[in-house]
Amino acid sequence: MKVFAVFGDPVKHSLSPMMHNAAMLELGFNGVYHAFQVKSSDLRDAIYGAKAMGFGGVNLTVPHKEKALEFIRPDPLAAKIGAVNTIDFREGITGYNTDGIGALRTLLDSGIDIRNASVLIVGAGGAARAISFQLASEGAHITIANRTQERALKLAEEVNEVGRAKGAGLEDLKNLIKEADILINTTTVGMYPAVDDTIATADMMHPDLTVFDIVYNPLETKLLKEAKKAGSNAINGVMMLVYQGAEAFEIWTDIRPPVNIMKQAVLEGLGR
Known part of the structure; x- marks a missing residue:
């Protein structure tokens, strides 16, 4: 089973786990997505630790999107933007921006x-x-x-x-x-x-x-x-969350996830 995650501080409010886990369940994909509260001072260790433990990929949210550039190799777009919200571990530690x-x-x-x-x-x-x-x-x-x-x-x-x-x-x-x-x-x-x-x-x-x-x-x-x-x-902001998440999912897995299922999970998480 592949583990995926979002790192943030705070991160308790994040609906990314519901969204990604719903997509994985719908696809029959053998994976799980969790949220981890990570302080800025621990971000490097968290990213390298995720790679060491074989995580499939990581999302970053506030306040880590710019600081992560100190530790990872960004793709050309993320380098130009100066911020990363998605990290893939298949070839080193590569950062992307899907926002x-x-x-x-x-x-x-x-x-x-x-x-x-x-x-x-x-x-x-x-x-x-x-x-x-x-x-x-x-x-x-x-x-x-x-x-x-x-x-x-x-x-x-x-x-x-x-x-x-x-x-x-x-x-x-x-x-x-x-x-x-x-x-x-x-x-x-x-x-x-x-x-x-x-x-x-x-x-x-x-x-x-x-x-x-x-x-x-x-x-x-x-x-x-x-x-x-x-x-x-x-x-x-629901569909921005969904679309950026769908792009991240495809970066990690080369699979286009079910956007409608992801949206439904987010709305359920918001009590709608």
Whole structure:
């Protein structure tokens, strides 16, 4: 039996085990997926230990996606993004990033036209990096807004190598949203248990706006509730979780997993 895992801190909220175990059961795949709380200071030992014990693969979540680059060999895309969320052990220790493709497929599924769209991404961490590079390479015009403006400016400069991007602070967030076609929250604001927190309120939004919150627990965040009040299009983080997980599963096994089964498992885990 192959063991797979997600490493994070915190990690108790993760629905990845339910999602991947459901896919394995449906496929008759001899494997199991667990969640392990791993502190940043122990990340290297955890990754090398997983390889030593014969794990089939590992996912990484907050706060490990960027730090892991110190210990593993990233593929070209992950190296450019500067963050890893998937590790494969079949040929050494190779890191990949499936967050960007997960976000892109979620938006396309919702009928959103990415090319030439004005996309405002709040946050400048690992997920923001992946989504920024992915959407910029698809022709979107990216604005990255972050509490620490220097991080946003630095990321935008890097993203400009593959597309168009600029950085900003959060002090002018209302005007940035007014100019945006798509608002994406890549921060943990609004994640369970802090469900009453939001990066923006309805009065800052407009009916032509698509609001995509990559947080999936709760299913409807405060940000998405505010989006609906404003008449904006609201998209939750479930399918991004599913699609990035499906990409990881295929990297590890060369098998395309049943996306519908994975989605059903996530929704059941969220009590829906």
